[in-house]
Structure formats: structure tokens, C-alpha cells
Amino acid sequence: MKINAKDVASGVLLILIAATGLWLNGDHSLGSARRMGPGYMPMLVFWAQMALGTIVLALAFFNGPDPLEKWTGLDASMLIISVIVGTAVGLAAPYISSFFESSYGSLGIGMLAGFLVLAYAAGWRLLAFICAAMCAFCLLLEKGGLMLALAVTIGIACLAEPEHRSRPLGVLGITIFLLAMCWWIFIKQLDIRVAVWPLQY
């Protein structure tokens, strides 16, 4: 077999994005060559991307083999489940609490839920915990203040590393150290405009 699975996937990805782009671009007028409309350049770009994706796909059948990493059944099913759970939580969030109505709160809680579900599958765990940690930061920052947001973020991020999972005291140490450092750098020195403690604004 000479099929390059990575290139097949790359080609398909480029083509799919280009096709979506061309479809979305239907909203924009093309204009004329003299006074180009908003849709002119995107049209050129997405057709070019489509062509390149096709070439990548065509060449992929000759320049392999380069297989993708193996997915377990759990990896695949958890990916689907996490997308469903994330979407459901995101859509339901505004009805549960007005907390999620502003600052993309419902997007954040949806993404957080999705990533946490995804973390159940070993293949996704690292990606999921790191991303979940960042989502938690966004959710908590404006209403919970920087310190709370950072503490939760560091907690979730540390779940990604097996050595931390068995040593909660070590994680506490890291958290306290980083909280102090971030306070000193960003609040004391740089004075960035953000709430520091819960319910400050």
C-alpha cells in the first residue's frame, strides 16, 4: 500500500473547508474586476484552496505509506458523545442561569462540558484537559476574578499530567506559586484591566 493517509485527510480537510467557504461566500456580492465586491477575493482564494486540496488528495495515493495514529473505539465514540453533550449543554445553558448569557458564557460552558466528556477517552485526555482548563478560565475570569479563574485553570490543567493526579499537595504548591507570580506580574506591575477577586465589578 502506498496510500498516505495523512495526506488523504489533509486533502479532504482542505477541500471541505474550501467548499464550506464557497457556500458561505454566496452571501457576498462578487462585483466587477474594477470595483470588486466583498465576495471576489474569497471566491478566488477558496477555489485555489479547493484545487490545491484536490492535488494533495490525488498525490496522496502515490507518496505513502504514512498511516494516521490508531483510534480506539472509545476515542471515536467519546468524540461523538462529547460533541453532542457540548452542544446540548451550550444550548441549554442560557435557560439554566443568566450567568451564561453574557461574554460567550454558553459557548464556554458548552465547550467545557464537551472537553470534560472527551477527557474520558485516553487518546484525547491531554488535549481535552488543556482546552477545558482554558475554557474554565474564560468562564470564571470576569465574574470570579483573576485569582479564582487561575486556580481552577491550573487545577484542571494539572489533571493532564499523571504525576500531578497522585500528588494534590504538589498541585496546591504550583497553584499558590503561580497565583502569586501572576498577581505580581499582571496586577502589581502591568496593572492589566481585569477583576482580581470574585464579584469585584
Add this chain to the structure above:
Amino acid sequence: MLPRRAWLAGGAVFAALPAIACAQGKSWPAQPIRLIVPFAPGGTTDLAARLVSQGLGDRLGQPVVVENRPGAGATLGAAQVAQAAPDGLTLIVSNIASHGIAPSLYRDLRYDPLRDFTHIALLIETPSVFVANQRFPPGDLGEVVRLSQEQPRGLDIASSGSGSSNHLLIVQFGQMTGARVNHVPYRGAGPAMTDGIADVVPMMSDSLPSAAGHLQAGAVRGMAVATAARHPAFSAVPTFRDQGVDLVSSSWFGISGPAGLPPAVAERLNREISTVLAEPGTQRRFAELGGLVRPLSPATYAEFIAGEVARWAPIVQASGARAD
């Protein structure tokens, strides 16, 4: 940031109540005041806000902290303040883009420039000006109009961007004189001025502060300034009215808060801002920025904004610019 009214209703926040109670009592301001500048740092608006915030903070006894919230033609910052609690601790630099033009430009604006704000004070106005490359033949606006009608596809005039007040002034000029104009938009006044000096585009519509240095240096020639009388610092540049075009236009910005601000707070802010504006230091710095200081009462400032919204609507319509 957050619709505070909404989450108050949700009952989530007893802790914030004392802050609001405080704000409405005599002791306002009990906490630092956030002044949202809906533009990126470094522009005229940002600089002016930072100048005023210092003096204002000294007078109020609480720091006034400038916070840049740029984006979407200044409407992001405005939408944020429109939703903030009217406790006098969140204010915005209201301006021609977010409060004058945006209501006509954006179909689904998330705020009403009048109903969602308590307007407090006007800071400065900066006149608009048409400048031309030194090699551009016409000597006055009449010749410009004639030249534009002779050219089959119109005369190129640059501006700092589509939907900006500089762009709309070109449209208005075309409407009033019958000049045939080919608008060439840029990303900001700097690149437009570069091409004006390089004679890529013969004419440009700009605001006086950003064109001032180039006018003084003779890099470009002032064709017409949109003030009622000639500008004292640029007495050689004729006004539009001098040349038979009744066009008076300037860019402006002031201070506003969310709707429902206690009148006492608005009055106090207006008084302190007027005092700060009257200080010689501020006067000098503002003059250097190219602006004219015009103190207005809260009510007159609101009327002024209402007039601006009404004025720009038909011009935006005619310009064909839209954002949705």
C-alpha cells in the same frame, strides 16, 4: 461586560448591592471609575481620554482608569457600556462613530445611541478637511467639481475607511455639488495620506488633527476646511462656505454613561469635566491635538447627538456603505 441588571434579577449577587447603594449615595465615587475607550490605544480619542482621565481622577478623588475595548467600528465598547450598571463607575468615550454613524450603518446594532445612554459632556470637536496633492491642478472646489465631471469615471478621493465620517463627507460633497467622485477607501488615515503625498490618489478627505502636520510641512495642500469660519491655525485654507458649498462638519467625542445614571452624578461629572477642560494645560494639549473644546450641558450634549444621528442617516444611505 455583563448585563448587571440581568444578573441582579437572577438574584446571584447580594455582594454587589452595597457597591450600587454606595454609588447612589453621597459618597460617589466610592471606587475607581472605568472609562471605556472603544478604540485601540494611541488614537486621538484614546489620547484625549487619557488626558481628561487624569484631571478628572484628581478632582473626583478616585482614579479614572482608561480601558480600551476596541472593535466593530467602536460599537463593541459602546454595547458593553450600554449594558453596564448605571452606578457612575463605568463610563464611555462616546463618539461620532459609535453614537453618530453606527446607528445608520449597522442594521442590528445592540444598543440605541440615545435611549441606552446618559450623555454627560462633549469633550472636543475636530474639523474635517479636504487636502490635495501639490501637483493637483485645480485651485478651488469649483475647478475640482468641473474636473471630476470631465473625467469619465470620476475623480479619485481617498478616505480613512468605508463608513467613516471622512468617507461620508465625500458623499455629501458629491451630493451638494454634483461632483463625480470615485471613493478610494484605506485602512486608516496614515496609508491614505501616504498615497496622497505620493500622488497615487490626488485628493483626500481627512480630519484636521491627522492632516495638520502634513499641511504645515507643505506635503499636501488644504483645499477646504469644513468649519464655519477659517481655522485660526490654518488661516490660508479656505472653508467650504468660502467656496460656495454649505458644508460644516466635524468629528467629535465626549463622555457618556449607561442609561439611568442618577442626575446628580451626571451633573457632577459634567461640572468636573468642564473644569478640567478649562484648565490651561488641557486647553493647550487639546489645541495641539487639533481639537476645539466646546463645553455642553448633559441635556445639550444629548440633543447634539440626536441631531448627529438624524444628520448622518440619509448620507449613509446614499453612500451605499453598510455593515451587517
Add this chain to the structure above:
Amino acid sequence: MDILGNLAHGFSVALSFNNLLFALVGALIGTAIGVLPGIGPVATISLLLPITFGQPATTAIIMLAGIYYGAQYGGSTTAILLNLPGEISSVVTTLEGYKMARNGRAGAALATSALSSFFAGTVATIVVAGSGPLLTSVALSFGPADYFSLMLLGLIISAVLAQGSVIKSIGMVVFGVALGLVGTDVQTGQQRFTFGIPELSDGISFVALAMGMFGIAEIILNLEKPEARSVLKTEVGSLWLTREEFRRATPSTLRGTLVGTVLGILPGGGAALSSFGSYMMERKVSKNRHLFGSGAIEGVAGPEAANNAAAQTSFIPLLTLGIPANAVMALMVGALIIQGIQPGPRMVEAQPDLFWGLIASMWIGNVMLLIINLPMIGMWVKLLQVPYKFLYPAILVFCCIGAYSVNNNVFDVYSTVIFAVFGYMCNKLKLEPAPMLIGFVLGPMMEEHLRRAMLLSRGDVMVFIERPISASMLAIGAIALAAMLLPNLRKGKEAALSG
């Protein structure tokens, strides 16, 4: 002779105790914020602006300029150590610099970066002093058609950044251009691909894109490979350059300086092109081109020199025309206006202290940065010896705060998450992020110049061929494209025949 006299005057201004002190303060602050991901010079300068009101204009501008250069130096540090580029020029530095760090040559990479930047800064300062006004005419001779062809050339040669398949990386360049189109259309004001999200109307945040695809994706990939982290921990190697490395870096520095000096003069994109223009050149010209992609010192020396040279010469449009080339320059204009000085052609005569003092302080600033940074290399390399399990939470929270602070908006942090996932996916598919980022930066400029050129030529495409500058750019682009694709296609054909 006149220039020497003026420069001497400039040094007498810049070497006053107060000005030296503020140059040092600026360089220190700049280095510190440059190291923090996302916190750029624009935000810092605007925060410090009120402090400068009380200072004389020359002192103020010297300090702000110090912050600007300092941030450039600091940005390279995180790019080399942590694969975290803060701006487009450091994206290129990550390519070879981070690889060098992984090979245990972090000290050498940092030293190279500091030394070639210093050299380039020195040369560029002389150029600014000697021929600034003259070079202004170069900037003014570039019309929209020429800029379009320059950007197109930039995009074509950016495919050469690829470590793997050229076609795939051109695909990524094009996708980068597409991402760059998100936001408000400059010509009509219409929103494109924003899905009704107001934050997207100013386009996708570069910091979110770069941080997600490089920094955060890198954290996840590092955590996946415990063996890769142990390399990071153990082999640090000598801090200083070996004789061999020094010999290899020198010609690259010279070439990078030349590229950067020339491109920096062009407002609107010249500086962005400089570092990877130099990288492309090194990859084609250098004797060690086979080492590229695995940590070639030439790939650090050239781009770093080009970047710093361009940072200096980008002052030329500001000083001679009064037109800022980027956001930092716009802030400088603001600072000058507040001081009652109108930047413009008359500044050289009207404010000789300021003009020549600033030029002298450019060089002094570079010396200070060298003095600050060389001793710090040891400290930075120590940072890599911190076990990765302690390091990564710190990188993560710094990225979160950095992404938030750009616009004070959590939307940028969510974007970072999405691009981290995308960057992770690209890594698994061997799709390279660097060409995409360059497409993202150059694409919107290219569209703008294309449409403006067509608007001004009334729809006549001949304008791109009739103008000599534009025509020669297009010719170079065509040759470069052919040179890149031919071997690739031949290989593909051979594979097809033999397969």
C-alpha cells in the same frame, strides 16, 4: 561630514544621564513584556504614555523606542524557548530556534538572536541616519499594484517555509489567506464570515491564532511524548556559540540585515515580510541548507537580523513623512503630538535634538539590550531545566492572560482554544502552521492592494505588468514557483511511474 556632526550632536543628547536612564528603563520593560506571550508593546506603551507627559519629548520617545526594541528581543526569547511566537517575525524564529533549543543549543540560539539583532540594528541605524530622507522616495514609489505584487511574491516564497510537502504548505498559505479575510471588508464595510459575532468584525486575532497553533498545541504534543520532554530537561549544552556556529551565522546575519533594511522602509507590510524573506533566502543560498528544519543556526541569524533591521528602518516613514508604519509607530505619533510636536518632513530641521537624539538612542538601545540579554541567556536556559510538569501550567496561564489582555475580551481566549485544537490536528496531519500564519498576515493586505489597484486603474489588469516594480516582483514570483514545483512534480511523476 554633516551627518557625523549631526550624529555627534545626537549622541550628546542621548548620552545625557536622564535619557540613558530612560533608554535603560524602556529596554528593560520591553524585554520583560516581550517575554510574556500576548502582552505586546502596544498595550504597554499606551499604559506608560501618561508617565511620559511629564518628560521632555526626546526622553519620552527614547523610552518608548526602548520598549519597542526590547519587546522584539523578548519576543524571540519565548519563540526559541517555548515555541510561542508573539508576532509574525517570531513565527519564523520558532522554525529553527525552537529546534535548536530542543537539540540543547538554546543558549547558542539566544546568543545568535541577540548578536545578529545587534549587528543589524547598528547597520540599520547608520542607514537611517545617512539616507533616511533619500529612502523616503523608495517608500513613495510603491503604488498599490507594486504592493500587491510584493505581497503575492511574499506568499509564493512563504511556501518554502515548509519542512515537508510544498503543495500542502501552499494549501495552508491559501487557507491562511482565507482566515485573514474574516471580518469587515475594508472597501464596502460589509461583514464577511463573521457569523454575526461582533468580535470577529475586526478579524481573527493574530495572537489567538499564533498562540493556539504554536504555543498551546505544543504543550499538548509535549505532554504526549514524555521522551521528548526528557531531552528538554537533560542536554543543555554550552551557552555560548562555538567557533563553527559563529562562522555559519555571520554571512546569514549580513544577508538578513540587507533584506530587513530594504523591506523595513516600505510601510504596510514590508517589516512583516522581512524575517521570512530572509529565511527563504538562507534556505536557498546558505551552504548548510540541508540542515534547515532540524535546527540550523542560519535560520535564526538571518531572520533575527532582518527583523531588527526592519524595526529600525520602519522609523524612516515616521520620521520623514510623519506616517506611522504600524500600531507602535502610531502610538509614537500620539506621544509626539501630546508633546506638541507634529511629526513630519519638518521635524529634522524643527527638532534636531529629537531627531538625532532618537537615532543615537536607537543604537544605544541596541547596546543596552545586548548588555541586558547576554547575561540573561544563562537564566533563560535554566528555565528549560525546570521539569516540564511544572513549566506547562505556567505557560498555559500566561497564554490565557496574554490572549485576554489584547482586547480585554474572553472571546480571544476561546479562539485560542479552537486554534489549539486545529493546530493539534494539523500536527497530526503534517500540515504546517507557519505558512498559514504568513498567509493570514499578508492575505488581507494583498486583497486591499489588489482592489485598490483595480479601482484606480479602472479595472485594467495591465497595471500589474506596466509598472516596472510590480512586473519584476511577478517575474521573480513566477520563477520561484516554477523552481519549487518542478522537483516536486517530477518526484510525484516518478513515484507514479514506479508505483
